Amino acid sequence: MTGLEVNLTAPNGHKITLPTGLFINNEFVKSSSGDKIKSINPSDESEIASVEAASAEDVDKAVKAARAAFQSEAWGGISGTDRGALMFKFADLIEEHKETLATLETWDNGKAYSVSLNEDLAETIAVIRYYAGWADKIHGLTIPTHPQKFAYTLKQPLGVCGQIIPWNFPLMMAAWKFGPALACGNTIVLKPAEQTPLSILYLATLIPKAGFPPGVINIVNGYGKEAGNALVSHQDVDKIAFTGSTITGRAVMKGASINLKNLTLETGGKSPLVVFKDADIEQAAKWGHVGIMYNQGQVCTATSRILVHEDVYDEYIKQFKDVVAANKVGNPFDDDTFQGPQVTQAQYERVLSYIESGKSEGAKLATGGVPHKNVGNGKGFFIEPTVFTDVTENMKIFQEEVFGPFVVITPFKTEEEAVRLANNSCYGLGAALFTQDVERAHRVSAKLEAGMVWVNSSNDSDIRVPFGGVKQSGIGRELGAAGLEAYSQTKAVHINMGLKL
DSSP: OTTSEEEEEOTTSOEEEEEOSEEETTEEEOOSSOOEEEEEOTTTOOEEEEEEOOOHHHHHHHHHHHHHHHHSTTTTTSOHHHHHHHHHHHHHHHHHTHHHHHHHHHHHHOOOHHHIIIIIHHHHHHHHHHHHHHTTOOOOOEEEEETTEEEEEEEEEOSEEEEEOOSSSHHHHHHHHHHHHHHTTOEEEEEOOTTOOHHHHHHHTHHHHHTOOTTSEEEOOOOIIIIIHHHHTOTTOOEEEEESOHHHHHHHHHHHGGGTOEEEEEOOOOOEEEEOTTSOHHHHHHHHHHHHHGGGGOOTTOOOEEEEEGGGHHHHHHHHHHHHHTSEEOOTTSTTEEEOOOSSHHHHHHHHHHHHHHHHTTOEEEEOOSBOOOSTTSOSOOBOOEEEESOOTTSHHHHSOOOSSEEEEEEESSHHHHHHHHHOSSEESEEEEEOSOHHHHHHHHHHSOSSEEEESSSSOOOTTSOBOOEETTEESOBSTTHHHHTTEEEEEEEEESSOOO
């Protein structure tokens, strides 16, 4: 790895030797084009490191390596139990290196270190272990048909899986895709987001240590237009799993049509949170705050549209603002920081543009709406948590995904109006509702157009429960047993036991 690593000292003093190459066939290699990606610290706008950027030629090499591994006895010929053992070892190594991985995640992404370590890394490890346990429990069925016929099904892997992950949860999203793909026996070519490649590159150093044969997992950091497009449109890739924006998801779908690839898409959201007048307002405010301000609002399922019954509207806004004020915006390596910077300058400017849009459309700015410059030397992509009230459904800020610490609050009169407002969106990823009426909880949950509904909470997903959306929020499901369906195919076998023509 000579020439493809750099020694770094993180803001928290952690010393890290970081690989900077593409990871193909269990080795770090240079890009054929010589192109680089500069990774920027969103807290102070300084350059952290420069890493190799994959070309289409590099993606082709990675796909060839993955295909060879898929067809090899070293991977394709081993048992599910042996695959699971490799995955358990991988999870153990991630746990052993979790402080380094969390440091890189925070440094590169801007999220609070406490979140990276205690939540993102914890889930990353748990997901790999969860699917490791599934690896030898994936099987077909026998199907009674006729006394002289024996029919059964085989559950088989898809083959080479292209995976494209976003910048908001790099390690977690990698685990969500690695886990079921490996458990089912597939091989992988993963493209990290160009904004946050560092933690995944360090994770790659653990792959050969876990014992995975060369080519089983390949990582091609690169730009979407070059590496992403090459992966999506590659004729020898059998599946694409993508998490990101709806606009990019449409392009992925189009590119994957070249050979009718199997697709899993988890795209944008504008999730509603509905507060009925019988709700526990204090809890609804606390969960509402977590549901939108967590991870700097950079969460696809963020409950960014809060709909509140008019009888408790003013009280809810007061309590929500109190919760906002109690949570610190600051250096992500400080123990008491809740909100760090937006991931990039482009994202920072995007949020600020929506703030101006909200003002121009006549919404009331209740709090925030300005850059936060009280951190360090005044640099960095920090924004005060922003709350707009008296927002109507025709406003841009009600309809479009902002992907920042930005929430709109709208009143409603009746249950029917609440459901109509909640469903007035092209998205359908998540939804939440707060009520103490159990009948209403079930009734409204069934009517909300969303892949997931939380009752009296928001965004408390679980790795054992399917995750995904409807409408323009995506296709397919991740996590739980449902995640395995996205990485396996069913083959029917008919055995003639004596029928003659």
